[in-house]
Amino acid sequence: KAGVTQTPRYLIKTRGQQVTLSCSPISGHRSVSWYQQTPGQGLQFLFEYFSETQRNKGNFPGRFSGRQFSNSRSEMNVSTLELGDSALYLCASSFSWRADTQYFGPGTRLTVL
């Protein structure tokens, strides 16, 4: 069974631009969560989607948004990029939004210049 895939793996943007990251969950998994990982803050939860509905949301500004499609694939968007948005963005999938165990993709490394 294929794992979680994320595209692109690396991205360089400049301040003020916007970016869209993509995540394809493990086949059969319907829940997708997004995390931001930085050296200082560790993994911080952004949001979780299940059946195209946002189920949980972390404490991030409205510039961070996401969505999930009917095939469970998910995208997250960051608008008006700031230098502090530079991070590893991780997507995780699980069978259900009630499931505790998540499986992570390799991440997208975003650098904002």
Place this chain on the structure above:
Amino acid sequence: TQLLEQSPQFLSIQEGENLTVYCNSSSVFSSLQWYRQEPGEGPVLLVTVVTGGEVKKLKRLTFQFGDARKDSSLHITAAQPGDTGLYLCAGKLTFGKGTLLTVNP
């Protein structure tokens, strides 16, 4: 807000030594997960512990879930350089900041 605190934050040991890392919370978790992450990659699931007092073994790694389901530990016996990485404990959507383990040959 549920928080998970991990200790130590950094650990550098020689090959063959034993070590224990800890994950503590003031909140009760229905389960805890342990992950290992290598630089530039996503965390890889090692184990999920569900029952208070549960002990799970994965080769040289032993995981324990506290009786009250508020804490967990990971013990590595005879560490090897391949064990090097960031060890993260997690409860649902909450992650500890991790223990960065370096095993020197």
